Amino acid sequence: MLDLTRIRALSIDLDDTLWPIWPCIERAEKVLHEWLVINAPATATLFASAEALREIRRHMNEHRPDLKHDLSALRRESIRLALERAGDDALLAEHAFEVFFAERQKVTPFEDAHPALEFLSARFPLVSLSNGNADLARVGMARYFRAAVSARSFGIPKPDARIFHAAADAAGVRPEEVLHVGDDVLLDVLGAQGAGMQAAWINRGETLWPHDDRVPEAECFSLSELCGLLRA
Known part of the structure; x- marks a missing residue:
């Protein structure tokens, strides 16, 4: 059960919590x-081949494990490798990545995202906590957040407890005083609980919880529902 008396700040996942990422x-x-x-x-032409892309991804996973926390660097270096293999100018990688990155920031928030963030940010300090590479300023949501913590900037991804603790530090509270909000069972819910936080699972797909021994402190089918819980 969610303990409302403990909550002094919220950390919030971005991709698939505030907007759908795959589109x-x-x-x-x-x-x-x-x-x-x-x-x-x-x-x-190389990028049009599904097998070539899979091979590039395999190569990057095997040879650049140091980039697994940084999706921007991983994407940029994948483009650079494709340019080199195709015989094009590898120096185009930076420009090509910026073309991709600019379009990636054009998110379409879920309908409840802005109203929920307006409500939540008026009541708690909010910290974004993401393994992705969204830029809050470019997506138009920076005004709601006190700080942004990402695997890219911190160097360690979720579900490692240390990145959750960094979010708590950014909010100026202890981990046990944070409610983490996110859609991913492992990265968000179990990761937050392992770091000593409460977790709210945003289950927009209304899927079944996959674990018998551990459950989220709150399960919500929307951010609006979460706001209702925190309004109580």
Whole structure:
């Protein structure tokens, strides 16, 4: 059960909690491919091959494990590798990544996201906590948050307890005084609980909870429902 008396701050996941991420990624990859067709056609042809892309991802996972926490660097270096393999100018990687990254920031928030953040930020300090590479200023949500903690900036991804503790520090409270809000069972719920926080599972798909021994302190099918719990 959620203990409302303990909550002094919230940490909030971004992708698939405040907006659906895959439409953004698919659109960004399409825009990147269109750019490559004009500026690096051999690489565009390579990117059109699903098997070639899988091989590049395998190569990056095997040879650059140091980038697993930094999706921006991983994407940039994957583009650089594709350029090199296709015989195009590898120096185009920076520009190509920026084309992708700019489109990736054009998120479409869930309908309840802005109203919920307005409500929550008026009552608690909010800290974003993400393994992704969204830029709160570019997506238009920075005004709600006291701080942003990401795997990219911190160097360690969720579900490691240390990144949750960093979010608590950013909010100026102890971990046990934080309610973490997120959609992912492992990365958000179990990760937060392992760090000594309470967790609210945003289960928009209304899926069954997969663990018998551990449950979230709160399960909500929307951010609006979460606000209702915290209004009580």
